[in-house]
Amino acid sequence: MSCAAGGAAGGTARPALASIPPAPLEEVPYVQTPQSVVDAILALAGVQRGDRLIDLGSGDGRIVITAARTHGARGLGIELAPHLIDLSNRLAREAGVADRARFVAQDLFDTDLSGASVVTMYLLPDVNLALRPKLLSTLAPGTRVVSHDWDMGEWRADRQVVVPAPNKPVGLERTSTLRLWIVPARVDGPWTDPRRRLTLTMKQTFQDVEAELRADGMPVRRLGGTVAGRSLRLFAIDGGPLVRLNGTVRADRIESRLSMGGGAPRRLALRRD
Ligand SMILES: C[S@@+](CC[C@H](N)C(=O)[O-])C[C@H]1O[C@@H](n2cnc3c(N)ncnc32)[C@H](O)[C@@H]1O
Missing domain, CATH: 3.40.50.150 (Vaccinia Virus protein VP39)
Incomplete structure (x- = not known):
């Protein structure tokens, strides 16, 4: 017998799962904060x-x-x-x-x-x-x-x-x-600095970020970090030499500084792809 949602079981029609309304939220009582x-x-x-x-x-x-x-x-x-x-x-x-x-x-x-x-x-x-x-x-x-x-x-x-x-x-x-x-800025997805031909593709889970840095389309480094409000902080998480990216997120652009392997920080002007 099929157990698929919405199928008939024992001759009794059952509603599709999607049509079952979510349980009502519990009523919040009045309790004072001291x-x-x-x-x-x-x-x-x-x-x-x-x-x-x-x-x-x-x-x-x-x-x-x-x-x-x-x-x-x-x-x-x-x-x-x-x-x-x-x-x-x-x-x-x-x-x-x-x-x-x-x-x-x-x-x-x-x-x-x-x-x-x-x-x-x-x-x-x-x-x-x-x-x-x-x-x-x-x-x-x-x-x-x-x-x-x-x-x-x-x-x-x-x-x-x-x-x-x-x-x-x-x-x-x-x-x-x-x-x-x-509240974290939204950074999920690909961002590019066309002048430096660098792309940063970020996967965001609330304030946590994992990212892949590519140069000319080739994977270079894996980074991880957080976004606190508009402030993005990423570090290398692939065991290679130190990489640090500090940026400020403004809707569809990120003004940032990228330092690699202890070198002087370089400006990175990322645009949302
Ligand atoms: C636990 S009390 C907190 C009161 C106050 N914020 C404090 O900390 O002393 C929660 C309050 O939320 C109100 N409340 C519950 N559900 C609500 C809703 N859906 N919209 C607006 N107020 C709601 C209740 O009437 C209650 O006064």
Whole structure:
């Protein structure tokens, strides 16, 4: 008997796998981040004047209000529960930051994130994973993302700290794990410097990069490294003499310096093929 999806088994028609809707995401409950942990989140993200912070699922608005009051940032809280929006607006007025702390009643999956320089969240593992493609595709390279307690699956955090949380309302640990990600520029694919007749073909997995360097179409070296925001750092990983490439990614070009075998760095102006 065939077990192919969509085939008939025992005379009973079964729907194709593709037509089975994904399991609904678990509802995220309202749990407050203790104030000392709010301070640690904003410190880990390096929030400062000029930042535009969005807290996804903002509860009583404490992260947004603290970012505005203590760090001089502008903040936007996204929250489903209308009574928490009303409470946040009142607390923002009382803190004297109503002009820099806004709250919108909205589903966080419908929120335009493109203007944010910092995104914070205290959600659930599955919700983080469901959000991950949107974070990677809509946030500008270099945007800092901090999650309270939950990770992003295979997108490994760039920094992780565990902080005391003595009055945490959930869990037994009385600590909170905070993770920071720096949204990487997209570098996947081939790039060429026509003047030097060099091609760099990169395979990107989140912030990790493996690359092949070719000269006149011939493989020369294998490189590996990371892209942190717009900053690309690659090193030889093939056991040969030292190669180092440091670059800055700007949409369809990478301004970089390439040094090979201890020689002086040469400018490499790569264009996306
Ligand atoms: C764990 S609380 C975190 C509150 C606040 N960020 C903090 O750290 O204190 C999560 C919040 O997300 C809100 N929430 C859950 N699902 C949401 C959604 N799809 N869109 C917007 N807010 C949501 C909940 O109502 C709740 O207030």
